[in-house]
Amino acid sequence: FQQPPPPPPLDFQHQQPPPQDFQQQQPPLQDFQQQQQPPPYGQQPPQQQPYGQQQQQPYGQQQQQQQQPYGQQQSYGGGPVSRQQPGYGAGPPAAAMGAGPGYGAGPSTGMGTPVHQCGGAVVIPVDRLNPYQNRWVVRVRILTKNMRKYSNAKGEGKLFNIDVADASGDIRMTGFNQEADQHYDNIEVGQCYQISGGTLKQANRQYNKTSHQFEVTLNRSSQIEPITDEEGANSIPRQKFNVVTIDRLEAAQDDSFVDILGIIKETDEAITYTNKNGKEVTKRVMQLVDRSGKGVELTFFGDEANDTRFRPEAVMAIKGAKVSSWNTRSLVAFGGTAFEINPDLPEAHTLMGWWRGTGRQMVPQLISIAGTGSGSGQPAQRIFFSDIDERAFGQNTTPDYFEVSCTITHIKTDKRTLWYIACPNCKKKVQGADEQVLDGQCEKCNKAVTGSRRWIFSALCNDASGCRYVSFFDEMGIKLIGKTADELAPLKEQEPATEFDQYFLQRSFQRCVMRCSAKTDTYNEEQRLKITCASFTPVDFVSESRSMLRDIHQMMR
Ligand SMILES: [Zn+2]
Incomplete structure (x- = not known):
């Protein structure tokens, strides 16, 4: 065992922790020239080892060489290259989607064995990129791309990230303002590119989800050139999708990530709004x-939502969409989620064939939550009201959640108030406000x-087994009543309030x-079980009937 040696002095800046200020990540011009300038010829050692052989040396020895001064680095540039070894371009054929190894999982053929030369720099596998080699070329497939704006003390700017991979592994690359303008629009996810130029530093784990220890900052010397199948693109593995069919999402866990291959049946226009932050x-x-035969709603957040290729009848492959139970079982994708539109994959062509044949005429059934779901992230099982007592719901310190299909039989309007006057900021009761004057003091x-x-x-809510009183707070109250309390308040002032009661x-x-929580609380020194509505959806008779049919079939087995 040998202690890893200290980094060579010229590369010292790469060992610094990533600066908080994005603009500082751009290397200053002087430094940039220093890095890109080849060492004078005379300093090259006369007996240079082939690069490929050096790679085969034990780790410790390789590190020793990296300790040498910059100008004498043996791996630099023009050394002879072994062409006897299995070539990079002769690597495994493109892995078919959903079958065979994807990137990072392929056989070792072609990995770690750079053989191509390119303008004095060698094409190397992605997993060999490191801060000690300043001139490099990689041939990669784009997995994700993502652009965002930032603002800091120095002003506003933008940056883009691409996650790229070859058979050996994946790495993140980042480019700033000028590089973003130059490259971003020309890069297409799923396509292959030869990329050179850029500096490497420790990966910032907060943002970087690739498996690489380092990440690349692109600079003005960076080149990103598309490569065709003839030029070897088809030997770079495709993104591996572990496709889950949409019907199986009903049983998927909330907040899990799934790969989906589907046809875009319909799409809204992208909308931009200001969120609560x-x-x-x-x-x-x-x-x-x-x-x-099932359909699912996908919400795509981020600038990618503006992608004009999102249009009806396009095939979309998406990797790592998040399963959500917001209102109903659905999918969410954020900026940087990998997706391909009309990918040239056998599965995509089969899907399009199905769509043209029978799929287009079908009315897809949107999936629902199939008896499970969540209120406040808790699992909720479908029950009858009688189960609440039989199974002692609500006796624990944390609430129990359940889902119930029921009919609202009576809304309690005989109470003195159906609402309270709330502070717009904290929702606490406003002191001194009344029905005539809503102004008052918020103590909080x-x-x-x-x-x-x-x-x-x-x-009062009824199902076949019995009934329960369920509490409704404002958000669920609006769903049940269809209006806000402020909207209905004037009707209550009328004498007699016939219109109000009628409503x-x-x-x-x-x-x-409904999804509800059940918890026991103490009111006037008396214990009582309080059931609160956490989500309220008008019944979908089609999916409800199907789930009842499933239950009947199960009972008959
Ligand atoms: Zn307040």
Whole structure:
């Protein structure tokens, strides 16, 4: 065992932890010239070892060589290259999607054995990129690309990331303003490029999800040239998709990541809005279908949402979409999620054949949560109201969550109030406000505020087994009532309040699927079980019937 030697002095800056300031990541011009300038010829050692042989030396010896002064580095540039070894271009054929090894998992043929020469620099496998080799070329496939803006003390700017891979592994590359303008639009995910020029530094694990120890910062000397199949692109493995069919998403875990291959059945336009943190967000909602006959909603966040290739009847392969149960089982993708549109893959062509044959005429059934789901991230099972007592729901310190299909039979309007006047900031009750004057003092925010009415009522809910009173707070109250408390308040002031009562009667007898929490609390020194509505969805008779049919089939087995 040998202690790893200290890094060579000229590369010292690469060992620094990544600076917080993005702009500092750009190497200053002087440094850049120093790195790119080849050493004077005379300093080359007369007996240079072939690069390929050096790679085969034990780790410790290789490190010893890297300790040598820059100008004498043996691996630099023009040494003879062994062509007897299996060539990079002769590596494994492109792995078929969903079958065979993907990048990083391929057989070792062609890995770690640079043989191509390119303008004095060698084509090397991605997993061999390191800060000690300043001139390098890699031949890679683009896995993801992502652009974002930033602003810091020095002003505003933009940067882009690409995650790239060859058979040996993957690595992240980052380019800033000028490089972003020059390269970003020309790079297509799924295509292959020969990339050279750029500096390497320790990977920033906060943002970088690749397996590489280092990451590349592209600079003005960087070149990104497309390569065709004839030039060896087809020997660079494709992104490996472990495709899950859409029907199987019903049983998928929340917050898990899945690969999907589907047809875009329909898509909204991308919309840009300001989120609650004051940040501009772009998103696009689309519906994907596949040969399972099921459909799922996918929401794509980030600048990629503007991609004009998102259009109906395109095939989309997406890697690592997140499973969500927001309202219904759906998928979410964020900036940097890998996807390909109309990928040239056998599975994609088969899918398109299905679509043209039968799929297009089908009305896909949107998947639902199939008896499981969540309120506050807790698992929720489908139950009957009678199960609450039989299974002692709500007796624990943390709430129990369940889902129930039921009918609202009575909304309790006989209580003195159905709402309270809330602080717009913290939602606490505003002191001194009343039905005539909503102004008052918020004790929590410690300032004068104008409140707004928030629903707080309970409703009797029935299923085949029995009934329960369920509490509705403002968000779920609006879903059940269809209006805000502020909107309905004037009707209650009328004498008699017939219109008001009529409205509540109309909203009764809705069939719905609710997710609820059950917890025991103490009220006037009395223990009582409190059931609160956490999500409220009008019943989908088609999916409800299907799930009942499934239950019947299971009972008959
Ligand atoms: Zn407040």
